[in-house]
Amino acid sequence: MGVNPATDPKKTTHLFFGPQHPGVTGNMSIEMWFDGDQITKAITHVGYLHRGFEKLMEKRLWIQNFPLVCRICVPEPDINEECYALAIEELTGIEVPERAKWIRTLVLELARFAVNLMAFGGQAGTLGLGTAAMWGITFRDFVLDLFEELTGARIYHIYIQPGGVRRDLPPGFENRIEEVLTKIEERLPELDRLVLNNAIFKLRTQNVGVVKPEWIKEYGLVGPVARGSGSVRDVRKDAPYEIYNKLDFDVVTETGNDIYARALVRRREIDLSISLIRQILSGMPEGPVATKLPNLTEWRVPAGEYYSRVESSRGEYGYYVVSDGSLKPRRVHVRGPSYVHAVPLLERMLVGANIADVSNIMVSLTTCPPEIER
Amino acid sequence: MYCNQRPEKPGNKKEFLEKITNMARANSLWVTAYGTGCGAIELRPLHTSRFDMERFGIAMRPTPRQADVLIISGYLATKTLKRVIRVYEQIQDPKYIVALGSCTINGGMYFDSYNTLNVLDKYLPVDVYVMGCMPRPEAIIDGFSLLMEKIKDGRAQGWKHYKENLDYYRENQKKIITDWDLPDYNW
Amino acid sequence: MIDKVKKELEIRFPLLKLVREQHNYLHVKVERVSAMDAIVMAKTTLGFTTLQLISTIDRLEEDVFQITWILENYDLCTILLISSNYPRENCIVPSLSQIWPTASAFEREIFEMFGISFPGNPREGEDFLLEDWKDTPPMRRDFETEEYSMRVYGERQPREHLDPRQYIGDIVGEWNTPMGRKREEEK
Numbered sequence: 001m002g003v004n005p006a007t008d009p010k011k012t013t014h015l016f017f018g019p020q021h022p023g024v025t026g027n028m029s030i031e032m033w034f035d036g037d038q039i040t041k042a043i044t045h046v047g048y049l050h051r052g053f054e055k056l057m058e059k060r061l062w063i064q065n066f067p068l069v070c071r072i073c074v075p076e077p078d079i080n081e082e083c084y085a086l087a088i089e090e091l092t093g094i095e096v097p098e099r100a101k102w103i104r105t106l107v108l109e110l111a112r113f114a115v116n117l118m119a120f121g122g123q124a125g126t127l128g129l130g131t132a133a134m135w136g137i138t139f140r141d142f143v144l145d146l147f148e149e150l151t152g153a154r155i156y157h158i159y160i161q162p163g164g165v166r167r168d169l170p171p172g173f174e175n176r177i178e179e180v181l182t183k184i185e186e187r188l189p190e191l192d193r194l195v196l197n198n199a200i201f202k203l204r205t206q207n208v209g210v211v212k213p214e215w216i217k218e219y220g221l222v223g224p225v226a227r228g229s230g231s232v233r234d235v236r237k238d239a240p241y242e243i244y245n246k247l248d249f250d251v252v253t254e255t256g257n258d259i260y261a262r263a264l265v266r267r268r269e270i271d272l273s274i275s276l277i278r279q280i281l282s283g284m285p286e287g288p289v290a291t292k293l294p295n296l297t298e299w300r301v302p303a304g305e306y307y308s309r310v311e312s313s314r315g316e317y318g319y320y321v322v323s324d325g326s327l328k329p330r331r332v333h334v335r336g337p338s339y340v341h342a343v344p345l346l347e348r349m350l351v352g353a354n355i356a357d358v359s360n361i362m363v364s365l366t367t368c369p370p371e372i373e374r
Numbered sequence: 375m376y377c378n379q380r381p382e383k384p385g386n387k388k389e390f391l392e393k394i395t396n397m398a399r400a401n402s403l404w405v406t407a408y409g410t411g412c413g414a415i416e417l418r419p420l421h422t423s424r425f426d427m428e429r430f431g432i433a434m435r436p437t438p439r440q441a442d443v444l445i446i447s448g449y450l451a452t453k454t455l456k457r458v459i460r461v462y463e464q465i466q467d468p469k470y471i472v473a474l475g476s477c478t479i480n481g482g483m484y485f486d487s488y489n490t491l492n493v494l495d496k497y498l499p500v501d502v503y504v505m506g507c508m509p510r511p512e513a514i515i516d517g518f519s520l521l522m523e524k525i526k527d528g529r530a531q532g533w534k535h536y537k538e539n540l541d542y543y544r545e546n547q548k549k550i551i552t553d554w555d556l557p558d559y560n561w
Numbered sequence: 562m563i564d565k566v567k568k569e570l571e572i573r574f575p576l577l578k579l580v581r582e583q584h585n586y587l588h589v590k591v592e593r594v595s596a597m598d599a600i601v602m603a604k605t606t607l608g609f610t611t612l613q614l615i616s617t618i619d620r621l622e623e624d625v626f627q628i629t630w631i632l633e634n635y636d637l638c639t640i641l642l643i644s645s646n647y648p649r650e651n652c653i654v655p656s657l658s659q660i661w662p663t664a665s666a667f668e669r670e671i672f673e674m675f676g677i678s679f680p681g682n683p684r685e686g687e688d689f690l691l692e693d694w695k696d697t698p699p700m701r702r703d704f705e706t707e708e709y710s711m712r713v714y715g716e717r718q719p720r721e722h723l724d725p726r727q728y729i730g731d732i733v734g735e736w737n738t739p740m741g742r743k744r745e746e747e748k
Contacts, residue, residue, distance in 0.1 A: 020461050022407040022436045027454065047690035048454040049411065052487045055699055055706050059486065067483060074412040138422045155415060155508055217635045219663055220611035238638030239585055305580060305588065307631055307640060320616050333616040343666040370412065373690055453692045486707035488699050492714040550713060553693040
């Protein structure tokens with residue numbers, strides 16, 4: 001057994017990137033060996049945010065888990081509530097009223113809109129283009145204000161519940177959504193000019209961080225990572241939940257395979273979300289927003305297993321929920337989309353990459369540590 | 375790589391000098407960019423023009439060597455605690471800790487989790503707690519202004535307390551981090 | 562599509578049990594000896610080329626671990642779940658890391674969380690989520706997380722009751738929302 005050439009201490013430099021580093025997304029770290037400035041081997045270390053959610057869920061009632069699940073993904077909590085609620089509804093057979101389905105879709109789209117604004121700006125932020133990152137976060141704040149009015153919280157909404165949503169839209173809410181959409185839409189061309197037409201951004205992102213189309217099936221890539229490489233996979237279209245089959249939209253896809261293509265996918269997703277939100281607002285029916293639930297302290301979900309899927313801004317989100325007919329879930333396994341993006345794919349993609357592009361690649365892969373670790 | 379000396383006991387300056395330096399310290403709080411938990415997402419709006427924390431002289435620094443404040447933004451997993459201790463001890467004196475969220479105060483909703491600390495005070499000297507899950511940007515700004523007041527009054531002495539009671543803190547830290555592979559005094 | 566898959570699996574594995582069937586969703590339970598054959602068959606001949614997730618359920622009362630492989634037909638967005646039971650004592654499950662590059666990470670996590678060994682995984686035993694864990698693997702049913710938290714992280718000011726009924730109280734039937742109250746009043 002000789003020395004592994006990728007980690008030979010005579011030829012390579014050994015470096016820890018993160019967890020305390022402004023270029024790392026969230027709280028995770030990458031251990032790298034590099035020769036000159038070319039990476040020869042990389043290992044992702046996760047677990048800095050591990051809270052043992054799946055164990056805690058087994059110790060709490062079905063309904064008590066809603067405040068827990070939304071904390072699994074910090075930027076986009078509604079996906080988790082939706083996914084968990086879908087699984088419970090499938091197991092118990094609770095019907096969701098029509099209006100509740102429309103409101104849920106509205107909330108999910110608003111959340112996706114907010115995340116994509118932040119992520120698109122954040123992609124430019126990793127290249128030192130701080131202005132775009134600031135603008136993205138400022139635009140997102142307008143959407144958070146809407147959430148605050150609707151649910152009472154900026155980040156963790158706990159708005160979706162089995163059988164509907166927690167409360168109806170406040171009066172005049174549609175107009176305020178429209179106001180925010182117009183306000184952001186007016187400013188988006190400026191963001192485009194700053195980011196997508198920027199020569200430095202193009203130089204640093206085109207043909208960098210290439211995801212080969214044949215990796216998509218091998219790794220099970222989803223979301224903007226897959227759609228930036230020519231895939232047309234979108235759970236909203238392929239296995240529609242809520243009312244996505246009633247909305248008119250095309251799946252956003254690009255064929256560049258590189259970081260630029262993925263940024264473009266996110267930019268076009270912003271436009272798609274705006275169009276979807278307008279469609280939802282114009283077609284929203286009247287009616288009740290929640291089904292009457294049984295006594296929640298004695299609520300037993302019938303025994304069964306279900307794997308529910310929802311499209312988040314980072315790709316397909318899955319919840320494997322198992323019930324044994326008791327008061328508490330038997331097992332809830334969360335499959336975040338960035339699990340495969342940040343661990344096996346990132347380790348493979350970083351080999352041969354330039355050290356200056358690491359955080360760039362990481363952000364473009366839509367890495368979100370809390371959903372990897374739970 | 376490490377310096378293995380015990381930390382020196384901080385000396386006492388003349389009172390009026392201390393007052394003037396404290397005034398200066400309070401108005402330029404530089405924060406280590408380390409998002410240890412989910413509260414970090416509410417730190418980002420603080421940079422933007424809407425909340426604008428730079429008007430208080432608060433700025434983000436990429437490395438602990440340039441910073442004065444460490445923000446513990448939420449629950450601390452045991453794996454992170456080791457890194458946080460290392461980061462905290464790299465910050466130059468004087469240094470302050472702001473802890474965000476209910477989960478740093480008493481465990482919050484993760485009170486029975488096997489991987490998160492319950493009471494942060496036992497492991498690191500916290501100067502200001504900001505409650506809420508998660509705290510709004512306004513609450514964080516409020517926490518910072520409280521910290522400024524404490525510094526101006528000379529009450530933010532967590533770092534001195536940490537040096538003086540290092541054995542107590544180390545004992546608690548080692549109880550959790552069983553594979554302690556740092557030297558005992560890595561300042 | 563699902564009908565065809567079900568038929569082919571039933572011909573090959575007569576002892577197969579059907580758990581759930583929908584238009585783009587199939588969950589089957591197979592014998593332990595034929596689990597790997599079923600997975601390989603699903604990948605090579607039935608078009609389920611993507612591994613979504615490997616999940617484990619600790620069925621303590623039956624003294625088995627139920628391992629579920631969630632495969633996906635990427636083009637048709639169709640899900641196939643294959644479950645199988647393995648005895649709890651010294652549990653060994655064949656590794657899929659030679660077939661799918663993503664399997665390695667899932668198996669490392671299961672090794673850490675349940676103590677299930679996957680011989681053939683080149684990176685087995687590397688730290689994944691936990692660091693230097695010495696207790697019972699935490700996701701096993703016989704691991705008491707609250708007791709562990711009390712023991713390791715010490716006492717915190719506990720709630721008076723840990724029974725959720727005391728908190729949710731006597732809200733019967735519906736959430737205590739303005740809408741709910743309004744509807745109650747109308748009645």
